[in-house]
Amino acid sequence: MSADGRIYLSPPWTDAAERRAVEAAFESKYIAPCGPMVDEFERRLGKLSGLSAAAVSSGTAALDLLMDEFNVGPGTFVFAPSLTFIATVGPAVRRGATPVFIDADPATGTISIPLLEEALARRREASPSAPLVVVAADLYGQCSDYDALEDVCSRHIATLVVDAAEAVGATYKGRPAGAAGVASVYSFNGNKIITTSGGGAVLSRDPEIAARARWRAQQSRENVVWYEHREVGHNYRMSNLLAALGIAQLEKLPEIIRRKRATFERWKQFLDGCATPFPCSQDVESTRWLSVFLFESETARDAMSARLAAVNAESRPAWKPLHLQPVFAGAEMHGGEVCEDFFRRGLCLPCGAGLGESDWSRLSLL
Numbered sequence: 119m120s121a122d123g124r125i126y127l128s129p130p131w132t133d134a135a136e137r138r139a140v141e142a143a144f145e146s147k148y149i150a151p152c153g154p155m156v157d158e159f160e161r162r163l164g165k166l167s168g169l170s171a172a173a174v175s176s177g178t179a180a181l182d183l184l185m186d187e188f189n190v191g192p193g194t195f196v197f198a199p200s201l202t203f204i205a206t207v208g209p210a211v212r213r214g215a216t217p218v219f220i221d222a223d224p225a226t227g228t229i230s231i232p233l234l235e236e237a238l239a240r241r242r243e244a245s246p247s248a249p250l251v252v253v254a255a256d257l258y259g260q261c262s263d264y265d266a267l268e269d270v271c272s273r274h275i276a277t278l279v280v281d282a283a284e285a286v287g288a289t290y291k292g293r294p295a296g297a298a299g300v301a302s303v304y305s306f307n308g309n310k311i312i313t314t315s316g317g318g319a320v321l322s323r324d325p326e327i328a329a330r331a332r333w334r335a336q337q338s339r340e341n342v343v344w345y346e347h348r349e350v351g352h353n354y355r356m357s358n359l360l361a362a363l364g365i366a367q368l369e370k371l372p373e374i375i376r377r378k379r380a381t382f383e384r385w386k387q388f389l390d391g392c393a394t395p396f397p398c399s400q401d402v403e404s405t406r407w408l409s410v411f412l413f414e415s416e417t418a419r420d421a422m423s424a425r426l427a428a429v430n431a432e433s434r435p436a437w438k439p440l441h442l443q444p445v446f447a448g449a450e451m452h453g454g455e456v457c458e459d460f461f462r463r464g465l466c467l468p469c470g471a472g473l474g475e476s477d478w479s480r481l482s483l484l
């Protein structure tokens with residue numbers, strides 16, 4: 119429960135450790151978007167993911183930096199699941215790329231591989247030399263089917279980027295979230311599994327990609343004493359204060375995941391017979407960042423949401439598919455029934471890592 123008595127969907131879980139970490143960084147006088155905490159946070163992200171990491175100001179900024187890396191612009195086709203947050207495709211679309219949306223797989227909830235394959239093949243045939251980029255989104259704490267994505271992208275000569283913003287701490291066949299394709303991103307926004315208030319990271323097996331993202335995040339400044347530029351960059355670097363917060367949160371990640379999974383199991387029991395969990399592949403160990411369930415009908419879903427509202431608890435429908443968003447009216451879409459159904463029947467339930475017994479006693483009144 120928060121100070122105002124409301125049970126929020128997934129609020130940050132912090133204590134004195136985070137406060138001390140930020141205070142120590144403050145005392146150190148590295149109050150800037152660089153410093154020892156940023157370097158240390160990147161090292162720890164590297165350990166978690168097995169990849170090279172560049173810490174930046176948001177997950178969206180991380181995706182924007184990767185769109186620079188892969189020269190995304192007019193003439194580029196960007197393939198993405200329709201069932202995701204707008205930031206998965208936002209940076210590409212703002213550069214003039216053409217989005218191509220793909221339905222969800224009914225068994226895994228993530229991008230449908232057969233439909234992606236069909237869309238890539240059709241585009242390759244129509245535009246043999248067009249650059250194709252796939253941005254796969256890892257939803258609600260689970261990973262996409264990395265093996266299948268890497269296979270289909272290599273056969274159709276498409277660049278694979280993984281938007282693992284929601285999957286920090288998850289694994290796919292033992293591989294850490296984001297450890298697929300050419301590069302990936304994490305988000306540490308306030309509502310994500312760990313937070314730096316706002317923040318993100320670019321990750322890649324290729325240390326050069328992470329290094330270039332770091333460089334572009336600092337105005338693409340050349341390494342000389344005066345300000346020298348061969349390219350126009352961004353101001354996207356993470357603050358040293360926020361990196362300190364991120365380090366403290368990373369220490370808690372295993373405990374947060376344990377709690378998230380326990381909350382998911384509790385909802386599963388509670389909803390037995392009236393809702394089923396949002397699908398998840400057997401190859402994936404989900405963090406259960408969000409507890410998402412599919413109700414029998416839209417009416418049943420809305421009734422549950424109203425009951426939660428009546429006890430002052432927040433809930434939210436599953437992602438509204440991007441192909442249904444007014445801004446993407448007329449965009450190319452492959453399939454659509456599956457993600458539309460998830461949107462109609464899906465509900466994200468309160469699942470903050472700090473959810474306590476007093477909250478549960480209120481939720482049990484439902």
Ligand SMILES: *Cc1c(COP(=O)(O)O)cnc(C)c1O
Binds near residue numbers: 255281283304316
């Ligand atoms: C949160 C999120 C992002 C964006 O991250 P920010 O840090 O909020 O910019 C991108 N993609 C997905 C799927 C997300 O859930």
